[in-house]
């Protein structure tokens with residue numbers, strides 16, 4: 001690995017040099033173990049501790065197949081899907097690997113007793129498989145996490161609709177929280193030159209997801225002037241949704257849970273902010289009963305902030321806890337777009353407010369190839385910025401995932417894989433200087 005790192009850090013290394021570098025037989029990777037899937041049985045979700053289930057293992061290098069690339073991972077990031085994997089909820093991810101493994105001879109590689117997790121990376125291409133012409137060893141890249149086979153016509157218009165659609169590093173093996181990752185080459189995108197490795201690795205999954213969910217016509221198709229209610233507006237998804245709303249001329253109404261998070265939203269340029277803790281909304285009277293009076297109180301607060309208007313688009317992901325309120329506060333003809341259910345996937349809402357007011361609920365999941373590319377392009381152009389707050393070593397990934405599970409983090413949490421320290425990999429210092437305040441907005445808070 002040292003030779004690989006030296007090559008990446010030397011400005012003189014050519015593509016031919018990278019292609020000639022010997023690859024190691026094994027590398028370090030963050031894993032969960034198949035024989036530990038029951039380790040948290042009987043515990044409440046909150047008490048399942050990723051520090052116990054995530055391991056740093058030496059694993060063998062996988063075989064490289066057609067249309068694939070092996071990438072030296074300089075940095076990665078923690079996404080909530082890695083939290084789900086680490087607590088084996090709602091399902092153990094080994095079921096996904098087994099199912100994938102049954103689809104082809106090559107896919108069998110993924111069905112292993114360990115799962116290398118992680119759905120973001122920034123790094124350098126080491127090898128490409130047969131049929132890959134667009135990328136070469138030495139290319140500096142980020143990878144989005146959409147893995148598709150594209151053998152069925154169903155995904156040809158929107159690659160998210162491929163029947164064999166998977167999230168890399170969650171429903172496939174050989175993910176990004178490792179020194180080397182295996183991706184399909186069409187996951188690769190150019191690394192934005194003005195960002196360090198860890199900054200470049202931070203936006204990928206959440207930025208692409210927020211782009212489809214909020215901006216794309218496949219999602220809410222946000223337009224100028226829309227009132228957009230953004231739950232968790234300083235979190236992983238929300239910190240990008242807030243930027244998209246502001247950059248697109250919409251009016252974000254940011255929901256957060258502390259004054260510190262409210263300040264972060266203000267510093268991004270948002271003005272309408274609701275501190276759900278300080279204002280004490282209790283949408284559920286007990287485990288089974290919601291309180292419509294609290295939906296109404298929440299809606300009144302939104303009207304105060306918007307000058308009497310209701311919400312055009314709700315950016316939903318907390319799920320059970322908030323969904324009833326989200327449907328209620330949406331204007332006539334408005335849209336609730338959802339990509340997750342962190343607090344529970346069995347939602348309840350009063351359907352009268354949906355049908356009588358002609359509202360729509362849109363399900364959204366990650367982003368298709370084109371949407372992921374467009375979202376990365378906005379990062380590369382300095383229109384949208386990484387929201388990296390804190391960076392951990394690969395050894396401390398369990399702690400990083402614990403922080404995200406316990407909602408102790410801000411924005412995105414990064415992980416250094418091969419990069420020995422933060423700040424490396426910047427190729428365009430002039431552009432960086434132009435955006436340095438925005439790039440650092442979430443750091444160390």
Ligand SMILES: C/C=C/C(=O)SCCNC(=O)CCNC(=O)[C@H](O)C(C)(C)COP(=O)(O)OP(=O)(O)OC[C@H]1O[C@@H](n2cnc3c(N)ncnc32)[C@H](O)[C@@H]1OP(=O)(O)O
Nearest residue numbers: 079080081084089090091119145167205209339340365366
């Ligand atoms: C980018 C980042 C994203 C995130 O972070 S998202 C958050 C993390 N992700 C999650 O929490 C989601 C985890 N995944 C799941 O929980 C499960 O993955 C799903 C619930 C999404 C799906 O479960 P499944 O077991 O795959 O689906 P089924 O439909 O319950 O079972 C499949 C079997 O059911 C058959 N089936 C499907 N549709 C129908 C139908 N309409 N009528 C009758 N049968 C149906 C299939 O064919 C198949 O059958 P056969 O088992 O025999 O192959």
Ligand SMILES: NC(=O)C1=CN([C@@H]2O[C@H](COP(=O)(O)OP(=O)(O)OC[C@H]3O[C@@H](n4cnc5c(N)ncnc54)[C@H](OP(=O)(O)O)[C@@H]3O)[C@@H](O)[C@H]2O)C=CC1
Nearest residue numbers: 080209232235236237256257318321339340342343365366
């Ligand atoms: N389908 C897809 O493609 C994707 C789905 N996801 C899913 O989306 C969810 C959020 O991901 P991400 O944004 O990265 O996670 P984060 O934890 O970084 O941010 C989520 C934020 O939501 C807020 N929140 C959490 N629970 C509640 C609640 N019960 N009520 C109100 N607000 C709440 C918190 O903000 P605060 O405390 O300030 O209110 C939290 O910071 C996860 O379940 C994840 O798996 C993520 C990416 C892609």
